[in-house]
Amino acid sequence: MRKQIASNKRKSVVLVAFAVLFAAGVGYLIGYLIGGGSTSVAITALTIALIISIISSWVSYLYGDKIVLSTSHARAVTPQEEPRLHNVVEGLALAAGLPKPAVYVVPEQAPNAFATGRDPEHSSVAVTQGLLDMMDRVELEGVIGHEMSHVRDRDILLGTIVATLVGMVVLMAEFLLRWMFWGGMGRRNNSNEGGNGFAILAIVGLVLAILTPLIAQIIKLAMSRGREYLADAEGAMLTRYPPGLASALRKVAGDTTPMKTANNATAHLWLNQPSRTPGEEPHWWEAMFSTHPPIQERIRRLEEM
Amino acid sequence: MIAVWIVVGVVVLALLYGVLAYNHLVRLRVNVDNAWSQIDVQLRRRYDLIPNLIESVKGYAAHEREVFEDVTQARSQAEAASGVADQATAENQVSRSLRQLLAVAENYPELKANQNFLALQEELTGTESKIAYARQFYNDEVAALNTRIQSFPSSVIARMGRFAPREFFEIDEPAKGPVRVQF
Numbered sequence: 286m287r288k289q290i291a292s293n294k295r296k297s298v299v300l301v302a303f304a305v306l307f308a309a310g311v312g313y314l315i316g317y318l319i320g321g322g323s324t325s326v327a328i329t330a331l332t333i334a335l336i337i338s339i340i341s342s343w344v345s346y347l348y349g350d351k352i353v354l355s356t357s358h359a360r361a362v363t364p365q366e367e368p369r370l371h372n373v374v375e376g377l378a379l380a381a382g383l384p385k386p387a388v389y390v391v392p393e394q395a396p397n398a399f400a401t402g403r404d405p406e407h408s409s410v411a412v413t414q415g416l417l418d419m420m421d422r423v424e425l426e427g428v429i430g431h432e433m434s435h436v437r438d439r440d441i442l443l444g445t446i447v448a449t450l451v452g453m454v455v456l457m458a459e460f461l462l463r464w465m466f467w468g469g470m471g472r473r474n475n476s477n478e479g480g481n482g483f484a485i486l487a488i489v490g491l492v493l494a495i496l497t498p499l500i501a502q503i504i505k506l507a508m509s510r511g512r513e514y515l516a517d518a519e520g521a522m523l524t525r526y527p528p529g530l531a532s533a534l535r536k537v538a539g540d541t542t543p544m545k546t547a548n549n550a551t552a553h554l555w556l557n558q559p560s561r562t563p564g565e566e567p568h569w570w571e572a573m574f575s576t577h578p579p580i581q582e583r584i585r586r587l588e589e590m
Numbered sequence: 591m592i593a594v595w596i597v598v599g600v601v602v603l604a605l606l607y608g609v610l611a612y613n614h615l616v617r618l619r620v621n622v623d624n625a626w627s628q629i630d631v632q633l634r635r636r637y638d639l640i641p642n643l644i645e646s647v648k649g650y651a652a653h654e655r656e657v658f659e660d661v662t663q664a665r666s667q668a669e670a671a672s673g674v675a676d677q678a679t680a681e682n683q684v685s686r687s688l689r690q691l692l693a694v695a696e697n698y699p700e701l702k703a704n705q706n707f708l709a710l711q712e713e714l715t716g717t718e719s720k721i722a723y724a725r726q727f728y729n730d731e732v733a734a735l736n737t738r739i740q741s742f743p744s745s746v747i748a749r750m751g752r753f754a755p756r757e758f759f760e761i762d763e764p765a766k767g768p769v770r771v772q773f
Contacts, residue, residue, distance in 0.1 A: 368709065372716025379628055380723035382731075422715070525726065 289515070293439040297446050300503070301342045304450050308338035345449030350401040350409055350441075353448050353554065357399075357546050359389035359411040370417060373425050374410055377433045380523045386410045386436060390417065395542040396533075399554040400432040401445045408436045415542065420533055427530030428556060430520030438519070440512055444554045451500055452550040504553055510578040517583055521590055531587035538580045552576065611747040618735040622756050625728035626674075629759065632721045633668070633681065639717065640665050640688075643710050647691060650701040654694050660687040674757040681721075681761050688714065725759050732756045 312334020313327050320326025345352070364371040371388055378385040386400065389411035396416040402408030410432050412425075420428065435441050521527035537557050547559035553576040644658050664687040668680035692711070695701050702708075736755040739748040 368712050368716065372712070372720065376716065376720040376723045379632075379720055380726055382625065382727045422719075426719075523723075 289438040289440075289512075293443045297443045300443070300446060300450070301346075305335065305338045305342060309335045312337075341453055342446075342450070345446055345453070346403060349445035349449040350403065350407065352452070353399075353401045353445055353551055354389055354409060354411060356452070356548070357391050357411065357551065359391045359409075362388055362390050367417070369422065370412065370425070373422065373429050374433075377426065377429045377523055380430075381433050381437050383408075383433065383437060386433075390414055391546070393542075393544050393546065395544045395559065396420070396537050396540050397544065397559055398428050398432055398556045399551070400435045400441050401448075401554060402436065402441045403445065404439065404442065405436050408441060410436070413544075415540070416537075419536055419540070423526065423529040424533035424536065426524045427520065427526070427533045430523040431516050431530055431556060432520075433523060434516040434519035435512075438512070438516070440516065447504055448551045448554060451504065454496065454500060455550060504576060510576065513576075513578055514583065514586060517587060518590070521587060527587045527590040531584050534580055534584050534587070538584070607743075608747055611744045612751055615735070615738060615744065615748055615751060615753050618731070618738055619753065621731045622728070622735050625724070625731045626759075629721065629724040629728055632717055632724050633677075636684070636714070636717045636721065637665055637669055639710060639714055640684075643688075643691065643714065646704065646707045646710055647695055647698075647701060650698045650704075651694060657687070657691050657694050661691050663687075674759050678759055678761050685718070685762055721761075722763050725761060729758050732758055 309331050313331040315334075316327035316330020317323075319330070362370070367388065367390065370390070374388050375385045383405040386402065386405075386408040387410070389409055391397075391411050391413045393413040394415040395413060396419050398410070398412040398416055400408060400410045410429065412428070416428065417425075435444070517530060521530055524530070534557070544559040552559055555577075557580055558577040640661060644661060647654070648658065661684070664680070664683040668677070668684050671677045671680040695707070732755075735753075738744050739753050739755050
């Protein structure tokens with residue numbers, strides 16, 4: 286457990302360093318192209334990229350949980366609104382010897398849940414409305430036990446940073462693409478700038494083409510399947526009752542309701558891989574970002590405990 | 591001369607170990623105290639629920655006086671209890687009498703449909719499972735402390751620092767399902 290915490294902290298630092306360096310590299314490249322080969326422009330762009338990426342890493346460390354929660358449309362609920370959920374969360378926090386996380390509900394009918402935050406003192410647990418409606422107390426305890434293990438092991442720190450960094454890259458890519466279509470291409474009458482615009486478009490397209498599978502790979506490396514099994518096992522140890530989580534996972538596996546807010550940036554945080562398409566098989570685009578072990582295998586392992 | 595240095599080295603290492611082991615024991619003891627205070631918070635929450643629960647059942651089943659008296663008596667005994675073992679015995683009595691109270695409530699369909707009663711019942715179930723979870727954590731912490739106190743060589747430091755092993759908090763658990771797995 287302590288090893289897991291240390292490993293997650295280390296991975297988070299490496300990931301942020303990698304992201305900052307990568308942003309600096311892209312900044313340099315873009316500056317070089319815009320400036321038409323001028324080193325001073327390239328250096329300026331590199332500095333700007335460095336500052337932006339450092340600030341955004343800091344923001345994703347401090348406010349990543351808020352960002353993830355709001356992109357999932359999660360709503361904080363009071364103990365009066367959801368007494369059972371609050372009681373279960375508080376109970377498992379006691380079992381883990383951690384402070385009670387903030388409690389959120391996501392207005393989705395698919396049964397799912399996630400935890401986020403940078404450490405146990407700043408953590409949140411979110412469950413979907415569908416999960417609340419579907420699970421009895423023992424099953425809910427199983428699910429929350431799993432999430433509480435993610436909190437204790439600092440999986441939430443790494444997961445949240447991954448989610449916000451990936452989200453930012455996606456945003457940045459969209460922004461660049463748009464900028465190129467409406468800004469870069471608009472000044473085509475100037476033959477020199479038009480040529481640059483085309484070069485930038487080509488480069489960004491290339492960067493995106495390389496980046497997307499690379500990002501998917503990084504998420505997979507960072508959020509290895511092993512940690513889901515580990516959280517299942519540790520969660521079962523907190524509740525002292527593996528059949529609870531097993532039964533919850535069986536219900537999750539049997540439900541094929543799609544999730545509207547599912548996206549590749551946050552998919553790895555959820556209890557089970559969320560999907561925007563109905564049915565058992567995820568879309569190939571989502572399958573590329575698949576970070577969860579097969580749910581049947583998770584159920585089997587829980588049943589063997 | 592070398593012999594002197596070796597002796598000095600050994601003494602310094604032993605002292606260093608002693609300080610570290612002592613601090614570790616202190617930390618474990620603080621953990622146990624904290625874990626106990628978490629149990630205490632939950633036990634108190636249950637005491638606070640009892641009068642409300644009795645009131646709401648009384649509204650429908652005023653004549654079940656014996657059950658109310660049992661619960662009230664068990665509650666005041668539990669509040670007066672001191673020491674881990676005494677507390678456990680008293681709390682078991684509270685749990686048993688509460689179970690009787692709820693069994694009585696089962697006979698009154700109107701009561702079972704009462705929103706206020708349902709909310710209190712959820713609070714009670716929630717609090718009892720929190721007591722169970724807090725107990726689980728406390729017992730784990732006690733096990734860590736006791737192991738440290740009894741195993742060599744930290745046992746030497748424990749004896750010098752007068753660290754006493756703590757008692758486990760043994761109470762009846764609310765049943766979860768047909769199978770309970772012990773780790």
